Amino acid sequence: MSEKFSQQKDYMQLALAEAEKAAAAGEVPVGAVLVAPDGTVLAALGNAMRRAHDATAHAEMQVIRAACAALNNERLTGCDLYVTLEPCPMCAGAIAEARIRRVYYGVADMKGGAVDHGVALFAQPSCHHRPEVYGGLRESDCAALLTDFFRLRRNGEIN
């Protein structure tokens, strides 16, 4: 397909690499990347709730905070987020607060997601900013990471 689509897969590949690093550190493997309007990667990070002892340290929150710091701006207008798993309500709220332009996610989260499932935050009349959303990018790779992680945890091979 287009060069643009190939770029999008590259960004998701970077998010997948962060998810793998998170898994190696005992975190649920979710990774995210924040990309500036000119295509520059502003931040690439994974879940860090256990490592950082921080309930809010989901991958999306991590890259939003890092990108705000990099740009010295509380708004990420025109920036795009890539994340391996559909964002939860906290992260969807942060995406709206940061005025992110587009959200690309890998695998849907029927139980915990808040973009295309659950409260479907961006479709609510109360939502003050609606990013464009594209789900299913590198879906099977993103899903496999999570499936493997939870299988190993169930088997007691990781805790």
Next chain:
Amino acid sequence: MSEKFSQQKDYMQLALAEAEKAAAAGEVPVGAVLVAPDGTVLAALGNAMRRAHDATAHAEMQVIRAACAALNNERLTGCDLYVTLEPCPMCAGAIAEARIRRVYYGVADMKGGAVDHGVALFAQPSCHHRPEVYGGLRESDCAALLTDFFRLRRNGEIN
């Protein structure tokens, strides 16, 4: 009323003081306090989005992160949150992630709130943790701070 209720007003007074400090720094005046099960104040902070250049730095997020750091724990089980304004979707999500026991808020936010308005997150079947919620504590004082702030900003006395 009971000594307990008086304590709750004291915690909200502390949240109000943080909201006032935020206003003095040019932030929308919202303050929050995180209280441990034994009544110890773990964190008291206000909105810092502009000061910190961080879209996620709402008062509630600030105290949740600080309290997690203080306890070295990603869960704030048994802890209570006091906040001058009804939490937004991001903060309501973070409250559920952190497993906070009770949320006391001052003034309802019909437009931006996500506890008793908007997506009413804790009432959703997809919500995995439901704190007890008590709205209207020191309501008029919490509301007055916000009303004054937005009046001054409309008049160009602050920017």
